[in-house]
Amino acid sequence: MIPPIFQLAFASAEVKAAFGSNPLRVYPFGSAPQGVAKPYAVWRLYAGSPENYLGNLPDMDRYVLQVDVYDSTPPAVIAAARKLRDALEPHAHILAYRAGDTDPETGDARYSFDIEFFTSR
Amino acid sequence: MALATQGTELYFIDPADDSVVTVGCTTSIDKSGGANNTVESYCLDSFDPTVMPGTRQAVTLTFGLNLDPANEAHVRLHEMFQASPPEKTYFAYGLSDGTADPTANASGGFTLPSTRSWYELYGFVSDLPNSIAGNAVVTATVSVYCDTCVFVPKGA
Numbered sequence: 001m002i003p004p005i006f007q008l009a010f011a012s013a014e015v016k017a018a019f020g021s022n023p024l025r026v027y028p029f030g031s032a033p034q035g036v037a038k039p040y041a042v043w044r045l046y047a048g049s050p051e052n053y054l055g056n057l058p059d060m061d062r063y064v065l066q067v068d069v070y071d072s073t074p075p076a077v078i079a080a081a082r083k084l085r086d087a088l089e090p091h092a093h094i095l096a097y098r099a100g101d102t103d104p105e106t107g108d109a110r111y112s113f114d115i116e117f118f119t120s121r
Numbered sequence: 122m123a124l125a126t127q128g129t130e131l132y133f134i135d136p137a138d139d140s141v142v143t144v145g146c147t148t149s150i151d152k153s154g155g156a157n158n159t160v161e162s163y164c165l166d167s168f169d170p171t172v173m174p175g176t177r178q179a180v181t182l183t184f185g186l187n188l189d190p191a192n193e194a195h196v197r198l199h200e201m202f203q204a205s206p207p208e209k210t211y212f213a214y215g216l217s218d219g220t221a222d223p224t225a226n227a228s229g230g231f232t233l234p235s236t237r238s239w240y241e242l243y244g245f246v247s248d249l250p251n252s253i254a255g256n257a258v259v260t261a262t263v264s265v266y267c268d269t270c271v272f273v274p275k276g277a
Contacts, residue, residue: 051187051258054147055130060187060258093256116256 003063003117005043005088012087018080026084038108039071039080063117064095074100074109081111092117124238128217131184132231135197136208139229141222144194148185148260150214152240155180155270180267182212182242188251188261198246198263207245212265214240218275238275242267 009015009026018039019025025032025040032042043065050058069084071077077100085094098112131144158175189195201207211230213223219237226232233239244267251261 052127052148053145053187054126054150055128055143056145059146059189095256118258 014083015087018083041069043067061119065115068112070108077109077111125217131214134211136210141225142194146187150184153181180270182265186261188259202246202249209245212242239273241271
């Protein structure tokens with residue numbers, strides 16, 4: 001039901017060095033606390049489905065996530081996003097990169113990518 | 122009443138020991154072929170044909186799998202495909218109007234419970250390609266070339 005993005009991020013020393021470890025600042029969409037330390041990431045499950053079979057229950061789930069990384073400056077956010085990507089990419093294909101932009105309210109830089117997991121139950 | 126595809130189960134008789142094997146992880150089942158050939162005859166003075174049924178064509182059963190090397194049925198299907206020559210055996214699929222499993226009878230065929238609708242076929246695994254693509258699971262497609270197909274509705 002939930003993709004293993006947090007567990008995979010937490011297993012990476014590189015990611016923890018950048019995003020912290022207590023807490024690890026990788027949040028479901030809308031759950032990042034106001035004024036949280038940077039960099040931080042939020043992810044949203046925007047598509048997915050079980051591997052459905054005719055005669056038996058699914059044994060695998062597919063999850064497609066949008067991951068947004070925020071930091072103070074464009075170079076910093078790219079470096080942080082690269083660490084998160086490198087931790088996740090051995091386990092799931094990246095489907096898309098999106099050009100960064102700047103949050104109009106906070107002035108933070110954002111870098112976004114989509115990633116697709118196939119996770120055994 | 123319409124019948125859901127979820128709950129359809131596929132089985133075959135293992136020609137090595139006449140046991141019933143359940144094929145799990147099927148994503149599709151398609152039966153094709155089996156059409157009746159047609160014969161047209163004309164008298165010299167006739168404009169319209171006189172039609173007659175001819176022979177029947179062979180049936181092909183094709184089913185899709187998410188390939189699982191830990192699934193003994195999937196491994197067995199590969200072995201049956203690669204046998205020289207492949208041995209003929211019985212295949213059957215039960216529709217979702219019941220849940221009973223078939224059993225093997227003494228002559229190497231199926232005993233099909235009357236609490237479920239069935240299609241039963243007799244043939245050999247004629248093709249087994251697979252596909253490995255990015256952003257997907259590993260799939261295989263099994264083709265079984267069959268003599269005929271028998272439909273046994275529930276309660277019959």
